[in-house]
Amino acid sequence: MQRDDLTNRVxxxxxxxxxxxxxxxxxxxxxxxxxLLALSGCGGSETTVQDANPNSGAWQWNLPAFFxxxxxxxxxxMTFEKVELGRHLFYDRKLSGNGTQACAxxxxxxxxxxxxxxxxxxxxxxxxxxxxxSLINVVYSPTLTWxxxxxxxxxxxxxVPLFSDHPVELGLTDANLPQVIGRLQTDPIYAPLFQQxxxxxxQPFQIQNIIAAIASFQRSLISANSKFDRMQRQEAQxxxxxxxxxxxxxxxxxxxxxxxxxxxxNNQVVHAGSRFVETTFHNTGLYNLDGKGAxxxxxxxxxxxxxxxxxxxxxxxxxxxxxxxTAPYNHDGSVATLEDxxxxxxxxxxxxxxxxxxxxxxxxxxxxxxxxxxxxSQAEQADIVAFLKALTDxxxxxxxRFANPFATRASSTAGQSSATRTP
Amino acid sequence: xxxxxAALLASPALLAHxxxxxxxxxxxxxxxxxxxxxxxxxxxxxxxxxxxxxxxLRQDDWLYGRSGFGLRSNRxxxxxxxxxEAAWAYSDQEQKLLADHIRxxxxxxxxxxxxxxxxxxxxxEQPATWPVADLLMQGLLxxxxxxADGAMLQYGTTAQRLRVGAFRAPAYRxxxxxxxxxxxxxxxxxxxGANTTYRDVNVSAGLLHVPDLIRESTRDNSDVPLPHTHxxxxxxxxxxxxCVDGNANLVWLGSRWKPTESAFSVAGYAMWRQERGVINGVxxxxxxxxxxxxxxxxxxxxxxxxxxxxVRAETLSIQHEIKGLNARVVARDAGxxxxxxxxxxxxxxxxxxxxxxxxxxVTLNAAVIEDQTRPESELISSIGLVWRAEPTLWPR
Numbered sequence: 001m002q003r004d005d006l007t008n009r010v011x012x013x014x015x016x017x018x019x020x021x022x023x024x025x026x027x028x029x030x031x032x033x034x035x036l037l038a039l040s041g042c043g044g045s046e047t048t049v050q051d052a053n054p055n056s057g058a059w060q061w062n063l064p065a066f067f068x069x070x071x072x073x074x075x076x077x078m079t080f081e082k083v084e085l086g087r088h089l090f091y092d093r094k095l096s097g098n099g100t101q102a103c104a105x106x107x108x109x110x111x112x113x114x115x116x117x118x119x120x121x122x123x124x125x126x127x128x129x130x131x132x133x134s135l136i137n138v139v140y141s142p143t144l145t146w147x148x149x150x151x152x153x154x155x156x157x158x159x160v161p162l163f164s165d166h167p168v169e170l171g172l173t174d175a176n177l178p179q180v181i182g183r184l185q186t187d188p189i190y191a192p193l194f195q196q197x198x199x200x201x202x203q204p205f206q207i208q209n210i211i212a213a214i215a216s217f218q219r220s221l222i223s224a225n226s227k228f229d230r231m232q233r234q235e236a237q238x239x240x241x242x243x244x245x246x247x248x249x250x251x252x253x254x255x256x257x258x259x260x261x262x263x264x265x266n267n268q269v270v271h272a273g274s275r276f277v278e279t280t281f282h283n284t285g286l287y288n289l290d291g292k293g294a295x296x297x298x299x300x301x302x303x304x305x306x307x308x309x310x311x312x313x314x315x316x317x318x319x320x321x322x323x324x325x326t327a328p329y330n331h332d333g334s335v336a337t338l339e340d341x342x343x344x345x346x347x348x349x350x351x352x353x354x355x356x357x358x359x360x361x362x363x364x365x366x367x368x369x370x371x372x373x374x375x376x377s378q379a380e381q382a383d384i385v386a387f388l389k390a391l392t393d394x395x396x397x398x399x400x401r402f403a404n405p406f407a408t409r410a411s412s413t414a415g416q417s418s419a420t421r422t423p
Numbered sequence: 424x425x426x427x428x429a430a431l432l433a434s435p436a437l438l439a440h441x442x443x444x445x446x447x448x449x450x451x452x453x454x455x456x457x458x459x460x461x462x463x464x465x466x467x468x469x470x471x472x473x474x475x476x477x478x479x480l481r482q483d484d485w486l487y488g489r490s491g492f493g494l495r496s497n498r499x500x501x502x503x504x505x506x507x508e509a510a511w512a513y514s515d516q517e518q519k520l521l522a523d524h525i526r527x528x529x530x531x532x533x534x535x536x537x538x539x540x541x542x543x544x545x546x547x548e549q550p551a552t553w554p555v556a557d558l559l560m561q562g563l564l565x566x567x568x569x570x571a572d573g574a575m576l577q578y579g580t581t582a583q584r585l586r587v588g589a590f591r592a593p594a595y596r597x598x599x600x601x602x603x604x605x606x607x608x609x610x611x612x613x614x615x616g617a618n619t620t621y622r623d624v625n626v627s628a629g630l631l632h633v634p635d636l637i638r639e640s641t642r643d644n645s646d647v648p649l650p651h652t653h654x655x656x657x658x659x660x661x662x663x664x665x666c667v668d669g670n671a672n673l674v675w676l677g678s679r680w681k682p683t684e685s686a687f688s689v690a691g692y693a694m695w696r697q698e699r700g701v702i703n704g705v706x707x708x709x710x711x712x713x714x715x716x717x718x719x720x721x722x723x724x725x726x727x728x729x730x731x732x733x734v735r736a737e738t739l740s741i742q743h744e745i746k747g748l749n750a751r752v753v754a755r756d757a758g759x760x761x762x763x764x765x766x767x768x769x770x771x772x773x774x775x776x777x778x779x780x781x782x783x784x785v786t787l788n789a790a791v792i793e794d795q796t797r798p799e800s801e802l803i804s805s806i807g808l809v810w811r812a813e814p815t816l817w818p819r
Contacts (some may be wrong), residue, residue, distance in 0.1 A: 010565060044741065044765045045763065046741075046761050046762060047743040047744075047754060048742075049746075049750045051747075051751045052746075052747055065752065065755045065760060066752060067752065068706040068752045119426065271706065271749065273748045275708070
């Protein structure tokens with residue numbers, strides 16, 4: 001009996017303690033609940049972003065939210081001084097062997113840094129096999145030129161226009177290089193520019209520094225102010241036709257995005273955060289000279305480097321930003337208008353019925369799998385063209401950071417052409 | 424307020440999330456439910472919340488979600504008390520009938536019980552269902568219901584109970600079950616919960632832990648189409664997809680106060696979810712800390728045994744901290760950058776229970792909700808009908 005009383009007493013105590021504990025738990029939980037409720041009710045929503053910016057130093061990219069930070073080689077970090085020197089060199093004809101051309105001769109701001117020609121023409125008048133490419137957003141290109149998978153940096157690429165002898169572009173040689181550098185040294189503009197850009201060099205007038213400065217300027221040529229960009233920033237609205245074109249562009253019918261789908265509207269993109277870089281090249285069925293897929297000699301794409309038949313006619317998909325300004329089109333400038341470009345893709349390749357280049361590109365055996373006939377009406381093709389024109393950044397030609405530094409002086413004094421500066 | 428109506432207002436959901444109390448010993452009970460509501464709303468989908476991998480919810484004119492059927496049985500087998508439940512419910516979000524609950528419960532001892540199968544993994548009370556999903560569930564899951572496959576051990580009585588659960592992938596969106604061959608736990612979600620009832624107050628709390636989270640973050644908050652690929656070789660986080668990769672924890676608290684002799688009732692819920700890790704994106708790999716706070720309060724008033732009203736206020740606070748190279752672009756890719764709206768909803772729900780036959784309930788409801796989840800607020804109005812029958816099939 002006593003044992004039962006004791007058991008009951010212990011049980012009651014335990015239950016009583018349990019009840020007290022549960023009451024305490026309830027109070028604590030209610031307090032926590034009130035705290036969390038207050039926290040959720042009072043605290044607003046917020047996204048805090050801390051964006052690292054390597055190799056940029058004090059350089060400000062001024063990128064929109066949808067552009068990644070560009071990759072810059074450790075050996076040539078961005079500085080304002082180098083970019084400014086590079087801008088001067090880019091527009092100066094002193095940098096060609098015979099003093100007739102500057103980089104800007106083939107890369108003019110008003111044409112999104114192309115030249116408007118079907119095929120580029122070098123400083124000696126030699127016609128190039130390929131169309132000048134835009135330099136806008138070139139900092140995001142993992143490979144450079146139309147069809148060279150091994151040309152990976154702007155510094156390395158620049159040796160081609162400077163020193164190439166087949167075809168000649170700016171026409172620098174070992175023989176005339178001292179003379180070209182001498183022209184720069186005797187120009188009073190350049191001494192402070194070179195010293196500020198390369199303060200650690202006792203003798204900054206070196207070809208490596210010239211290349212580094214121009215590469216820095218090229219990296220600064222970023223465009224992100226098209227109507228499409230402003231739409232993304234909710235500052236503009238696309239027209240109905242542009243919107244339909246955008247839906248076709250990114251949709252499964254036209255499928256343009258497969259090769260032009262990045263923020264830069266191409267499929268070869270590199271930036272500071274890149275871990276996987278795709279460097280794909282495509283045969284878009286422009287030619288089929290022999291029925292076996294041949295392209296015109298000296299213009300056969302990646303094949304010229306690899307000599308693999310599967311690389312016949314493979315070229316890089318260019319960025320479509322500012323494509324309205326970069327006519328004529330394709331690697332050889334053989335397509336005059338955007339309407340024709342879209343029509344070729346809708347047909348699944350180009351049919352040339354007569355002449356030396358006759359052939360049915362649609363049946364090219366090396367045609368990229370992505371190039372197939374698309375049942376696009378004329379209205380749909382017009383919508384795609386309308387969307388492509390919404391990728392034009394009208395501020396490129398007027399952006400003072402991109403502009404010819406000699407233009408104001410030349411036009412106000414000697415009445416020279418403002419395109420470039422003569423030696 | 425009649426018990427039926429009280430249960431209707433207080434239960435986490437009608438068919439989708441029944442409580443885990445067994446039916447009467449030896450009984451086989453069926454559940455049939457039709458839940459139809461018509462929404463009058465400008466937008467066919469809810470606002471896209473700036474949360475990784477949370478899609479908008481359907482807000483079509485007509486919704487049928489939670490309609491379905493189920494069976495429950497409670498038998499003694501080999502001297503052991505076993506109850507079995509199987510329930511299928513229509514999901515508005517997935518637009519199909521889902522096996523929502525398939526569960527076997529074993530009452531090991533009077534206060535010890537284990538449930539195995541598909542069930543709600545959150546071991547705490549959730550808000551009553553409304554015509555549109557509450558913000559807490561929408562923020563947590565991008566869905567209006569939660570079920571997962573696993574086991575839950577319960578100890579205690581109805582008044583005071585402790586619950587421990589372990590669930591396999593995908594118990595939580597993006598929760599990963601490690602390969603058992605790697606000798607790592609195959610559990611994608613751990614849960615711990617407790618509830619206690621003292622006089623008129625019921626309090627419950629739950630903790631969830633997701634040890635390994637990899638969730639694709641689909642950007643839905645922009646009308647700019649996203650490029651995509653059909654190449655499955657590069658359809659991976661960091662290549663063509665942007666994903667949150669890390670772990671997640673959730674604290675959930677619920678409390679309900681319903682005095683016996685009062686027409687008023689109050690229920691409050693709060694949650695805090697934290698996700699920690701990285702965002703593995705097409706444009707970079709950046710550090711990520713995400714916090715989601717949510718709060719919901721229901722105040723109910725019953726005029727008569729059949730007619731009642733509930734006023735609801737709910738809110739979310741969404742906070743992201745993203746650091747690293749290309750953090751801004753990655754945040755945008757993940758749909759987390761545009762985050763200047765603190766979602767809120769305020770609503771009132773009227774319910775009227777019709778007098779009908781035994782083992783059936785028919786409730787008419789009407790709701791008006793001011794939705795402030797977009798930059799401009801929107802009014803959602805709804806009328807609906809819930810018919811629920813729970814016939815006992817055996818013994819007759």
